[in-house]
Amino acid sequence: MGIKNIFPKDKIKELDRLLQSCDRIAVTCHMRPDGDAIGSSLGWYHLLKSMGKEVTVILPDRAPRSLEFLPGFHDIAIYTQHEDYVRRVLSEIDLLLMCDFNKPSRQGNLEQAVQECPAPKVLIDHHKDPDKMAGLMFSYPAMSSACELSFRLMAALGLYDRMNLDSATALLTGLITDTQNFSVNCDDPETYAVMMRLMEKDVDKTRIIREAIKSTSLNALKLNSFAITNRMEIFPEHRCALITLSADDLRKFSYEKGDTEGLVNEPLRIRGIAYSVFMREDSDCIKVSTRSIMNFPVDKICSDLFNGGGHQMAAGGEFIGSLQNCRQIMLDHMQEYDQFLPKGLAKLEIK
Ligand code: 5GP
Ligand code: MN
Numbered sequence: 001m002g003i004k005n006i007f008p009k010d011k012i013k014e015l016d017r018l019l020q021s022c023d024r025i026a027v028t029c030h031m032r033p034d035g036d037a038i039g040s041s042l043g044w045y046h047l048l049k050s051m052g053k054e055v056t057v058i059l060p061d062r063a064p065r066s067l068e069f070l071p072g073f074h075d076i077a078i079y080t081q082h083e084d085y086v087r088r089v090l091s092e093i094d095l096l097l098m099c100d101f102n103k104p105s106r107q108g109n110l111e112q113a114v115q116e117c118p119a120p121k122v123l124i125d126h127h128k129d130p131d132k133m134a135g136l137m138f139s140y141p142a143m144s145s146a147c148e149l150s151f152r153l154m155a156a157l158g159l160y161d162r163m164n165l166d167s168a169t170a171l172l173t174g175l176i177t178d179t180q181n182f183s184v185n186c187d188d189p190e191t192y193a194v195m196m197r198l199m200e201k202d203v204d205k206t207r208i209i210r211e212a213i214k215s216t217s218l219n220a221l222k223l224n225s226f227a228i229t230n231r232m233e234i235f236p237e238h239r240c241a242l243i244t245l246s247a248d249d250l251r252k253f254s255y256e257k258g259d260t261e262g263l264v265n266e267p268l269r270i271r272g273i274a275y276s277v278f279m280r281e282d283s284d285c286i287k288v289s290t291r292s293i294m295n296f297p298v299d300k301i302c303s304d305l306f307n308g309g310g311h312q313m314a315a316g317g318e319f320i321g322s323l324q325n326c327r328q329i330m331l332d333h334m335q336e337y338d339q340f341l342p343k344g345l346a347k348l349e350i351k
Contacts, residue, residue: 003193005156007138012156014136018120019157022094024054026119029146030101031060031108032287034261035177035212038063040099040124040146042072042170047154050164056089060110064258069211070173071166079110086110090117098123100146100174102130102139103309124150127310128299141311144185147174151194160197168201173208180265181213184313213262223253224263232267236348238334239274239341241267244327247281264289272348274341277301279319279326286319286326294342301337305329 005012019025027044029037041057048055057076067073079086090096096119104111121134126143143149151171154163175195179186186192199205216224223245231249233242243263253259264278268291275292288306290298292313299315302308306326308317319326 003152003155003190003197006140006152007156011136011138012153015122015138015153016157018095018122018136019048019051019053022053022120024093025095025097026056026058026089026093027097027099028058028060028107028110028114029099030106031110033059033061033063033067035067036145036147036174037100038067038070038073038076039170039172039174039177040150041076041097042070043147043150043154043167043174044097044099045072045075046167046170047159047163050162050167051159056093058086058089058110060108062257064261065256066212066215066258066261067173069207070170072170079113087113090114090119093117093119095119096121096134098125098134099150100125100127102127104131104133124153142188144188144191145174145178147171147178148191148194151175151198155197163201165201165203168198168203169208172198172203172205173212176205176208177212181209185311217256217259219254220256220259223250223255223259224266226253227260227263228266234267234270234273234350235334236350238338239272239345239348240334241270241273241276242327242330243267243276243278244323245278245280246323247283250281264291268293270349271346272350274345275301277330279323279330281323286321286323288317288319288326290315294345296337296342297340300340301330301333305333 025048027041029041045055045057059076059078061080077086090113102125122136123134124138126140126146128141130139140149227243231243264276267273267276274296275298278289280287292298297312299310299312302315302317306317306319310316
């Protein structure tokens with residue numbers, strides 16, 4: 001099965017011209033980066049380096065430990081740790097690629113420095129309704145991941161033969177993490193054609209799944225069990241499960257970044273639950289994370305209530321205030337979303 005070139009010819013020509021003519025390139029993504037954000041950034045990094053370019057990956061903040069296995073992980077420049085260096089890179093580059101986000105504010109503290117960067121910008125993203133934040137925009141919300149989109153762009157540019165193992169490993173990681181190991185957002189058969197072409201580069205898929213999805217620490221495993229046992233509430237009439245973890249809870253289990261990755265998915269395993277909301281008290285805000293099944297629009301909840309957004313069945317946001325207030329806002333508004341509950345949802349099994 002082939003992979004269709006879905007891109008307008010003139011836009012591919014323009015991207016090709018930019019990549020050919022620019023020598024110093026930076027790649028950046030959203031804050032609290034996940035496998036797709038880092039995967040797409042490192043995918044471009046390794047490909048462009050093999051073309052002789054000087055490339056820097058810039059992150060707003062640290063990446064989770066689960067992605068440390070990715071080649072190039074330790075070459076990444078992190079704004080919260082090396083602010084001056086990142087600002088200098090942004091002032092000297094000829095081109096900036098922006099992966100996996102649709103609003104400048106998704107970069108947090110890095111937003112201003114990126115906005116001030118004088119270089120031409122290219123957006124490579126799969127979230128709905130992007131801001132006009134780059135001269136050249138590749139926005140494809142139907143796509144599984146920014147990594148799938150990046151692969152398709154590379155193929156359309158005729159760069160598949162150049163793609164090395166490191167680049168393919170990074171791209172397959174994002175495809176696997178954003179689709180939760182090919183269980184959501186992957187109904188397009190061509191997504192599997194993309195996976196096949198990546199596998200042809202000898203990528204170790206088993207290792208990606210072990211490192212990026214399965215592996216955890218004992219503390220994290222205990223924290224997640226604690227959260228489900230002691231901090232999960234079920235709202236049967238609204239088919240909602242809500243988990244809240246306070247800073248105190250996190251401290252007791254020596255929480256580290258990434259330790260609750262995947263926790264929000266767990267309540268969806270209960271038959272009859274339509275959506276899951278997870279609130280975590282971070283040092284700067286309450287981080288809200290939501291997931292759903294059968295097209296229940298959690299992105300609407302996140303944009304209405306938590307200054308966020310995302311995809312219909314995987315979205316997030318932030319709340320400035322106490323964990324109690326954040327939880328109360330969800331409770332006060334829960335009923336408004338009953339109208340979106342899917343028909344044909346299974347009987348709730350909570351007894
Ligand atoms: P997660 O729950 O894994 O943090 O995020 C799931 C998805 O929700 C992300 O892929 C991203 O699209 C979106 N998302 C997460 N946090 C935010 C946020 O604070 N603001 C917006 N606009 N989207 C978010
Ligand atoms: Mn993504």
